[in-house]
Amino acid sequence: MTDHFAFRLLATDGRARRGEITMPRGTIRTPAFMPVGTGGTVKAMYLDQVRELGADIILGNVYHLMLRPGAERVARLGGLHEFARWPHPILTDSGGFQVMSLAGLRKLDETGVVFKSHIDGSEHSLTPERSIEIQGLLDSDIQMQLDECIRLPAERAEIERAMEMSLRWAERCKVAFGDQPGKAMFGIVQGGDVVDLRLRSAEALAALDLKGYAIGGLAVGEPQAVMLSILHETLPAMPEAKPRYLMGVGTPDDIVESVRRGIDMFDCVMPTRAGRHGLAFTRRGKVNLKNARHAEDPRPLDETSSCPAARDYSRAYLHHLVRSDEQLGAMLLTWNNLAYYQSLMADLRDAIERGAFESRAGAIKDEWARGDI
Numbered sequence: 001m002t003d004h005f006a007f008r009l010l011a012t013d014g015r016a017r018r019g020e021i022t023m024p025r026g027t028i029r030t031p032a033f034m035p036v037g038t039g040g041t042v043k044a045m046y047l048d049q050v051r052e053l054g055a056d057i058i059l060g061n062v063y064h065l066m067l068r069p070g071a072e073r074v075a076r077l078g079g080l081h082e083f084a085r086w087p088h089p090i091l092t093d094s095g096g097f098q099v100m101s102l103a104g105l106r107k108l109d110e111t112g113v114v115f116k117s118h119i120d121g122s123e124h125s126l127t128p129e130r131s132i133e134i135q136g137l138l139d140s141d142i143q144m145q146l147d148e149c150i151r152l153p154a155e156r157a158e159i160e161r162a163m164e165m166s167l168r169w170a171e172r173c174k175v176a177f178g179d180q181p182g183k184a185m186f187g188i189v190q191g192g193d194v195v196d197l198r199l200r201s202a203e204a205l206a207a208l209d210l211k212g213y214a215i216g217g218l219a220v221g222e223p224q225a226v227m228l229s230i231l232h233e234t235l236p237a238m239p240e241a242k243p244r245y246l247m248g249v250g251t252p253d254d255i256v257e258s259v260r261r262g263i264d265m266f267d268c269v270m271p272t273r274a275g276r277h278g279l280a281f282t283r284r285g286k287v288n289l290k291n292a293r294h295a296e297d298p299r300p301l302d303e304t305s306s307c308p309a310a311r312d313y314s315r316a317y318l319h320h321l322v323r324s325d326e327q328l329g330a331m332l333l334t335w336n337n338l339a340y341y342q343s344l345m346a347d348l349r350d351a352i353e354r355g356a357f358e359s360r361a362g363a364i365k366d367e368w369a370r371g372d373i
């Protein structure tokens, strides 16, 4: 292992990239899918299982952890890795997005945000400096700047205001982060669906010479075509030698199309949240186990899978568990879904190494299109 943060490009195929991030706590193989572990746990999973599926890194979140159990408490207990018994890298989001989407926002200005907790209504504030301080208390390996992500559609003036403030917050986060060799702080490109604002954000952040960059402000309700077009225009303006993280994305198809355009890292609640709602992701598309058509189907979700949840349980049993709201239903479907997402990432990494991304991506999409037999 290294005592510092390093990103290496191992292969490219068109704009698709195969790389790896080496950090003191471990290596992250890219393209990577990062399971969301909101409050220090990936819901309905043991973290050993998450690791066995091939996850090199999981996500934590300032917003959730600052409210409960509290950042200082996690620090007193040895930090998030010790607390959750996850010794590998953790990336933490800065809390801005969750404040905008979960909390009762009270104030947002140059200083930061003031909000009411969605848990008990207590009032809290987050500034760029406090967000970085909290991520340090959590002992997070990759820390995200505090930013303002606005919903689309929005007026250009509003998008520009939020993008420029996020740039100023990136500078404040860089100062607050200081120099922590084994850790990284990533900037977040904003600019909505306005290409010239996206380019201005990307170039200003590149000038800060940060260790990596996220594309924010997407997967906020815009059509997939708009998201992909923004990626196509923005990614060439981002440093090739640094990792690119597309926040909150996405479906398997979003991931294939974004890897094609040069994205290295993804996070999304979809596989875990869908699993808790009875939805299974398979290489032949989605299967809704709530549907009565599965009530007597003895077949497993995917007999070729190495994941027991996909290979060893009948759809009839999974249907029964989901219909009875049994916890084992959420556990097995989450296990299946994360196994599918990680196998998709391994497939894409291997295809890029072989210079076969286009043909492999086509085959994967054809299999989805054939649908569930």
Ligand SMILES: CNc1nc2c(CCNCc3ccccc3)c3nc(N)[nH]c(=O)c3cc2[nH]1
Pocket (backbone or CB within 6 Å): 036, 037, 038, 059, 060, 061, 093, 094, 095, 096, 097, 144, 147, 148, 149, 188, 215, 216, 217, 218, 219, 220, 247, 248, 249, 267, 268, 269
């Ligand atoms: C779903 N679409 C979407 N998600 C976005 C997020 C959150 C990414 N997921 C982090 C997370 C961590 C723990 C628990 C739950 C989520 C963003 N985060 C920031 N900071 N900025 C964004 O622009 C931004 C845009 C997003 N779009």
